[in-house]
Amino acid sequence: MIVYGVALLSVCLILGMLAGESLGALLGVNANVGGVGIAMLFLVFASNSQSFKALTQDSAATGIKFWSAMYIPIVVAMAARQNVAAAVDGGLLALLAGVAAVLVSFALVPVLSRLGKEPAALERERSG
Amino acid sequence: MEIIETVFVRNNLIVAFAVVGATIWISYLLADRLTSGRIHGSAIAIALGLLAAYLGGVATGGNTGVADLALLGGIGLMGGGMMRDFAIVATAFGVHLSELKKAGVAGVVSIFAGVIVSFVVGGAVAVLFGYTDAAAITTIGAGAVTYIVGPVTGEAIGASDAVVTLSVAAGLVKSILVMIGTPLVARFIGLDNPQSAMVFGGLMGTTSGVAAGLAATDPKLVPYGAMTATFYTGVGCLLGPSVLYFLVSTMFN
Numbered sequence: 310m311i312v313y314g315v316a317l318l319s320v321c322l323i324l325g326m327l328a329g330e331s332l333g334a335l336l337g338v339n340a341n342v343g344g345v346g347i348a349m350l351f352l353v354f355a356s357n358s359q360s361f362k363a364l365t366q367d368s369a370a371t372g373i374k375f376w377s378a379m380y381i382p383i384v385v386a387m388a389a390r391q392n393v394a395a396a397v398d399g400g401l402l403a404l405l406a407g408v409a410a411v412l413v414s415f416a417l418v419p420v421l422s423r424l425g426k427e428p429a430a431l432e433r434e435r436s437g
Numbered sequence: 438m439e440i441i442e443t444v445f446v447r448n449n450l451i452v453a454f455a456v457v458g459a460t461i462w463i464s465y466l467l468a469d470r471l472t473s474g475r476i477h478g479s480a481i482a483i484a485l486g487l488l489a490a491y492l493g494g495v496a497t498g499g500n501t502g503v504a505d506l507a508l509l510g511g512i513g514l515m516g517g518g519m520m521r522d523f524a525i526v527a528t529a530f531g532v533h534l535s536e537l538k539k540a541g542v543a544g545v546v547s548i549f550a551g552v553i554v555s556f557v558v559g560g561a562v563a564v565l566f567g568y569t570d571a572a573a574i575t576t577i578g579a580g581a582v583t584y585i586v587g588p589v590t591g592e593a594i595g596a597s598d599a600v601v602t603l604s605v606a607a608g609l610v611k612s613i614l615v616m617i618g619t620p621l622v623a624r625f626i627g628l629d630n631p632q633s634a635m636v637f638g639g640l641m642g643t644t645s646g647v648a649a650g651l652a653a654t655d656p657k658l659v660p661y662g663a664m665t666a667t668f669y670t671g672v673g674c675l676l677g678p679s680v681l682y683f684l685v686s687t688m689f690n
Contacts, residue, residue: 318523318526318527318530319523322522322526325526326522329667329671332671333671333674336671336675338671340585340589340670340671340674341670341671342671342672342675343667343668343671344667345522345525345526345644345663345667346663346664346665346666346667346668348522348526349525349526349528349529349532349660349663349664350529350537352526352527352529352530353529353532353533353534353537356530356531356532357533365530370530373527373530374527374530376523376527377524377527377528377530379524379527380524380525380527380528380648380652380656380659381461381479381482381652381656382454382458382461382515383515383516383520383521383524384479384483384521384524384648384649384652385457385460385461385479385482385483385485385486386453386457386486386512386520387486387516387517387521387645387648387649388482388483388484388486388490388516388616388649389457389486389487389489389490389493389502389504389509389512389516390501390502390512390513390516390517391486391487391490391609391612391613392490392494392500392501392502393487393490393491393609393613394490394491394494394495394500394502395494395500395605396606396610396613397491398606399602399603399605399606399607399609399610400603400606401566402562402563402566402577402603402607403580403606403607403609403610404607404610405562405565406558406559406562406563406580406581406607406611407559407606407608407609407610407611408610408614409558409559409561410555410558410581410582410611411611411618411641413554413555414551414554414555414640415618415622415626415640417547417550417551417554417640418626418628418633418637418640419626419633421543421546421547421550421639421640422543422627422632422633422636423543424542424543424546424636
């Protein structure tokens with residue numbers, strides 16, 4: 310049943326959001342800390358586990374894959390509802406602060422990515 | 438005219454599906470014909486979305502882009518936080534735990550590094566523009582983290598409304614630039630595997646920016662980047678009004 314997959318996805322999101330809100334409250338922050346990330350972990354665990362097979366295989370899987378495939382259209386809609394006019398109105402300071410933060414962060418991606426590699430892989434990269 | 442309006446407004450989410458579908462179709466056509474596939478169709482669709490959002494914002498004076506036009510109100514629901522998060526979680530289906538573990542430490546480090554680096558850069562720009570009080574510098578720095586961290590921090594430490602507005606604008610610039618810039622720089626920063634995508638998500642942190650930027654680069658990388666990015670705003674809200682404000686206060690008072 311397609312709806313089983315959709316329901317599993319929904320339960321993962323709700324549990325993740327509850328965890329994220331609780332984590333935020335625990336830290337004394339007025340924000341959801343990692344709710345979506347935690348929900349993704351739940352779904353990864355469920356899809357890698359034998360006990361949830363009925364909810365993640367065959368037609369149930371299509372219920373999840375549909376929403377995964379709707380991701381790009383949803384992102385396009387998200388882009389269309391951004392407050393672009395306010396960003397443009399922010400003036401030079403806002404523009405510079407935003408642009409500089411992005412450029413420096415881009416530059417750090419290759420630097421920090423090396424942290425994730427095992428020493429052997431790094432060695433191979435250097436010699437090769 | 439009235440009949441059209443009634444039908445469109447009453448079925449606004451369905452209208453959004455149709456409009457977004459048509460936009461994507463046109464974008465893929467353009468990507469194929471004009472750039473012979475060099476620019477990804479979804480990158481063009483996202484850029485068209487942003488352009489429409491700008492025009493919508495200017496036309497209506499609202500703050501949700503094209504969704505402020507009554508006929509396109511459904512775009513607001515379709516592209517809102519609820520649907521976005523639902524679809525992002527769905528992309529995690531089929532992700533292997535081993536991939537996540539490989540970049541675990543680098544992912545966590547990148548979240549903290551990303552918040553601090555963006556904060557310092559944003560704060561430095563504020564100083565360059567002549568701000569000398571700690572609350573304003575901290576708030577603008579926090580805005581360069583994300584457009585949520587800016588106002589959360591500003592309200593907590595009592596920054597002026599004008600400064601809070603600036604911080605939101607800085608965050609919006611960041612988010613939009615990540616959407617547009619990611620596919621352009623992906624090759625140069627090695628953004629082509631799950632591990633670097635996790636680091637990328639942690640460093641950039643703007644969920645919308647990362648979500649759209651990776652979608653336009655390689656949809657397979659989305660779950661990895663989104664995973665770390667969703668912790669970023671929380672960490673920013675945690676550090677901004679506390680440690681970071683404290684540090685700025687010791688330098689400027």
